[in-house]
Amino acid sequence: MKLSNSQPTWLPRLSFAPLNTAPRGDTLVVIFLRGAADVLNMVVPHGEENYYQLRPTLGVPRPDDSKKKKDEKVVDLDGFFGFHPSLSPLMDAWREKQLAIIHACGAPDESHSHFKSMELMERGVNDERGPASGWIGRHLASLDTGNVSPLRAVGMGTRPQRSLSGSVPVSALRSIADFHLGGNPLAVQQMRAALELVYQSDAMGQETLRIMDTLAKLDPLNYQSANPQSTAYPASDFGLALKQTAMLIKAEVGLEVSAIDLGGWDTHFTQGVASGLMPNLMKDLAEGLAAFHADMRDHMDRLTAVTMSEFGRRAYENGSLGTDHGHGSMMMVLGGNVRGGQVHGAWPGLGEGQLIEPGDLAVTTDYRDVLSEILAKRLNNPATDLVFPDYEVKAVDVMV
Amino acid sequence: MSLSRRDFLKLSTFFAASAALSSCAPIYQRLAGxxxxxxxxxxxxxxxxxLNRLTFGPRMEERAHFAEIGLQxxxxxxxxxxxxDDFACDLRLSTFKTLRMDANELEAISNELFENYDRETVPNELRQATFLRQLYSKRQLYEVMVEFWNDHFNIFVEKEACFILKTVDDREVIRKHALGSFRDLVWASAHSPAMLxxxxxQANVKGTPNENYARELMELHTLGVDGGYTQNDVMELARCLTGWSVKEHFWLGEFTFRAQEHESGAxxxxxxxxxxxxxxEAEQVIERLAxxxxxxxxxxxxxxxxxLADDPPREIVEKAAQVFIQTQGDIKSVxxxxxxxxxxLAQPKFKRPLNFVLSAARALNVETDGEAFYQPLARMGQLPFSWPTPDGYPDHSDAWMGNLMPRWQFALELARVEMKNTRLNLFRLLDKVSTGRLEDDADALASLLLGAALPRxxxxxxxxxxxxxxxxxxxxLQVFAASIIASPAFQWR
Known part of the structure; x- marks a missing residue:
């Protein structure tokens, strides 16, 4: 018996031969806002009177409201929509046309259930009958980029996101510091030598060793952004996940997809208008993305980041200064090849007859249209029919 | 037997010494050795x-026994x-009180002030007990089947009240019927509050049907996705299942049928x-499905x-299916x-994370309370009862082959005895076979972990x-053991 395990019966079988072979394209960063973000208070339709009627307490004041301070009112984007003031760190990327918004975007599911909607969205399916794997997992499985890195797809956190599940192995990474052997330095050195020996004819093992060595040289605690004078990464889990994504990209360890969660958006109670619960979440999101954008300026041409949430929230505020589960949501796409500086998608309006029961923003763009375009145009994967089965993709023209 | 005074003195010092030593050992060890x-x-x-398929990784005494009596x-x-006899394992679990509680009691101990719930204690005790049984029970095939059915009838403990109800489901559904009749198993699962x-x-009521359970009952629990049912069958079974629910106040967490929520008609x-x-109505369908x-x-x-294999031999599957039909789903016969x-005819399979850590710990006679294993298992991707979707932890080699780093880390931590409340002593382990030469000890360790020694x-x-x-x-020797545990050969079973 050989430890390095080269007997043919012990070799992994390829259960699924990828349809396409192509060089890898952009690194994709997928950010999931868990809990159903209240997108109407993120990208505010300040040009629509109905918004203020529906949200007498929670409505974010118009950009021209002279009674309000700058950090209490909407930052105008295009005369109709504007950012919540907490999202203003994103203005640089917006002005540089590297940030696009797709409003009234989402999934067809109307269950209003976090569990179900998140699951369907991460699987990228119409209903439970679809494949059990995740949409990113199927993307990885349907495209052979010749990349055997264990960090080809990484879920930032303690376990990989549902969207990553599939036949291609993925890694969960809480921190870069996790990716090393710990303990007595002499024992680690011996173990390293032994692993080199027993994995000498195993590509994945060799790649894992190489990455272990590469990451050992990184120092997450003293990491310097490429643009230190710009917004700093927030000291949150989200900021750390983005910073580590940046480090992995720069270290060239084969990262193709990074999945990051930002939770806490289920704001049924006192969500806050200018400050409070939800503005703090938006600040974390915006500062993280702004810092990432500034840090990765030289890599933007090969980088696409996208945000999504399982559904939106009710158009009218509830009796507890919060909002209940709604329908239509919003996506943001950040990258060097985005048709940025504009709000895409048809705006369904918030008027009577425009909202869908029981008072929700309608969905005019399916989230899979946005993702399909990113996969096809930026990640060299034309097999979007495999990634999103039983779904007919429509063009949104958000990617170059 | 008569003892001279000198013998008696020798013996008594021996006993005194061992008593002093064992007083710090856990009770199960004092009682059961x-x-x-x-x-x-x-x-x-x-x-x-x-032996690797019949157990969570063979122990030395199981190998000796197997060699003596043969496979059959x-x-x-x-x-x-x-x-x-599983006395020693039972003793290890004797302090796990929640294992024997009903839903009402479990709710009471989890319920804290101001409507807050402790959602960790009960599922963690179940995880720990499950792990200790897999590690120490002599009923290994039974535990392997318990794991199989827990995957088959997967329940995610983080979903709503499942954090308490799963403990009852594990005891009353899975463990009760793991080697019994499939019909009883699926029947019990259908009446299990955790599953519902x-x-x-609970949301499947007259007028607003919810097809979730009806679908999975056919797709994942019985017929299989290609089993010949239609969307209409799912909808009709969902109608049959309207009103199948769980009690909320008195007798909380027990099965109940709410006739007023049941959809009438044929x-x-x-x-x-x-x-x-x-x-x-649904019970009649369950009998048919089973x-x-x-x-x-x-x-x-x-x-x-x-x-057997990721792609098992078709003739074996067909023969087992015939026996299933003839015996009306007798699990042992199948x-x-x-x-x-x-x-x-079995082919190598890549060890799932639980199998990987258990086979290492079992081969090396590791003593542990199991808690230090949660974190590595979570990073490898298989913390028990934490798979969110009803298809259960994957059983294909491909799904597990990428994430080597946490396995290597575990191998080194385990062999170097750096895990909390976890002990192993390689020298004591090789007591009966060691010649004192490092090379022989290395051969013995390799044989323990891989079946046979490595080529010289x-x-x-x-x-x-x-x-x-x-x-x-x-x-x-510790790093030698760690490198074998981390090696490609040990990842396969």
């Missing part, structure tokens, strides 16, 4: 593979699990006309995949076919890699 250290023989690859007798012994909550059947599922009969030929094939194939006929040149290369002037013989 430690794990046995025996001599063992090398095994050929086929026997080692077979070993399987029969394990199938007759009730006759296997997990798959939203139904038709799988061509079977079902007259209006309240709770009896013994349906598609179910027989689906369960036989899934068992064969677990025990297993006999798969194990006796199938094991000689491989062993020498590996020893050279891990030997350093600054390390003691024990430390060298």
């Amino acid at each position: 430690g794990l046995p250290v025996t001599a063992w023989t090398e095994m050929d690859a086929a026997d080692f593979l077979a 007798n070993y399987i029969e012994e394990q199938l007759d699990f009730d006759s296997i 909550v997990y798959l939203d059947n 139904k038709n599922v799988l061509g079977l006309a079902i007259p209006e009969a309240g709770q009896g 013994t349906h030929p598609s179910t027989a094939r689906f369960i036989a194939a899934k068992l064969a995949r677990r025990f 297993l006999r076919v798969i194990l006796l006929d199938g094991l000689p 040149s491989t062993r020498d290369d590996l020893l050279a890699a891990v030997t350093d002037a600054g390390a003691s013989a024990e430390e060298t």
Whole structure:
């Protein structure tokens, strides 16, 4: 018996031969806002009177409201929509046309259930009958980029996101510091030598060793952004996940997809208008993305980041200064090849007859249209029919 | 037997010393003794593979026993699990009070002030107990089947009240019927509050049906996705299941049928006309599903995949399915076919994380309370009862082959005895076989972990890699063991 395990019966079988072979394209960063973000208070339709009627307490004041301070009112984007003031760190990327918004975007599911909607969205399916794997997992499985890195797809956190599940192995990474052997330095050195020996004819093992060595040289605690004078990464889990994504990209360890969660958006109670619960979440999101954008300026041409949430929230505020589960949501796409500086998608309006029961923003763009375009145009994967089965993709023209 | 005074004195000092030593050992060890250290023989690859499928990784005394009685007798012994004395394992679990509680009691101990719930204690005790049983129970095949059915009837403990209800489901559904009749198992699962909550059947009421449980009952629990049912069958079964729910106040967490939420009228599922009969409607369908030929094939194939190969031999699956049909789903009879006929044809499978950590810990007689294993298991991707979707932890090698780093980390931490409340002593382990030569000890360790010693040149290369002037013989042996546990060969079973 050989430890390095080269007997043919012990070799992994390829259960699924990828349809396409192509060089890898952009690194994709997928950010999931868990809990159903209240997108109407993120990208505010300040040009629509109905918004203020529906949200007498929670409505974010118009950009021209002279009674309000700058950090209490909407930052105008295009005369109709504007950012919540907490999202203003994103203005640089917006002005540089590297940030696009797709409003009234989402999934067809109307269950209003976090569990179900998140699951369907991460699987990228119409209903439970679809494949059990995740949409990113199927993307990885349907495209052979010749990349055997264990960090080809990484879920930032303690376990990989549902969207990553599939036949291609993925890694969960809480921190870069996790990716090393710990303990007595002499024992680690011996173990390293032994692993080199027993994995000498195993590509994945060799790649894992190489990455272990590469990451050992990184120092997450003293990491310097490429643009230190710009917004700093927030000291949150989200900021750390983005910073580590940046480090992995720069270290060239084969990262193709990074999945990051930002939770806490289920704001049924006192969500806050200018400050409070939800503005703090938006600040974390915006500062993280702004810092990432500034840090990765030289890599933007090969980088696409996208945000999504399982559904939106009710158009009218509830009796507890919060909002209940709604329908239509919003996506943001950040990258060097985005048709940025504009709000895409048809705006369904918030008027009577425009909202869908029981008072929700309608969905005019399916989230899979946005993702399909990113996969096809930026990640060299034309097999979007495999990634999103039983779904007919429509063009949104958000990617170059 | 008569003892001289001198003998008596010698004995009494020995006993006094051992009493002093054992006073710090846990109660189960004082009562039942430690794990046995025996001599063992090398095994050929086929026997080692077979024993690796029947257990969570063979222990030295299991190897000795297997070598003595042979595969067939070993399987029969394990199938007759009730006759296997498991006193030592039971003792380890004696302090786990939640295992014996009903839902009402579990709710009471989890309920904290101001409507807050402690959602960790109960599922963690279940996780720990499950792990300790897999590690220490002598009823290994039974525990392997418990794991199989826990995957098959997967329940995610983080979903709503499942954090307490799963403990009851594990005891009353899975463990009760793991080697019994499939019909009883699926019947119990359908009446299990944990399952009904997990798959939203509480929301399945007259006028607003929820098809979630109805669909999974056919797709994942019985017929299989290609089992010949239609969307209409799902909708009709969902109608039959309206009103199947869980009590909320008194007798909280118990099954209940709410007649007022049940949709009236006749139904038709799988061509079977079902007259209006309240709770009896779905029960009639369950009887049909439990013994349906598609179910027989689906369960036989899934068992064969677990025990034999990612793509199991078709003729074995077919034969096992026929036995399933003939015996109306007698699990032991189906297993006999798969194990006796199938094991000689088995192919290597990549160890799932639980299997990986357990096989290392079992081979090395590790003593642990199990808690230190949660974190590595979570990072490898298999913390028990934490798979969110109803398909259960994947059983294909591909799904697990990427994430090597946490396995390597675990190997080193375990072998170097750096995990909390976890002990192992390589020298004591090799007590019965050691010659005192490092090379022989290395061969013995390799044989324990891989079935047989490594070829001499491989062993020498590996020893050279891990030997350093600054390390003691024990430390060298620890890293040697760690590198075997981390090696490609040990990832497969």
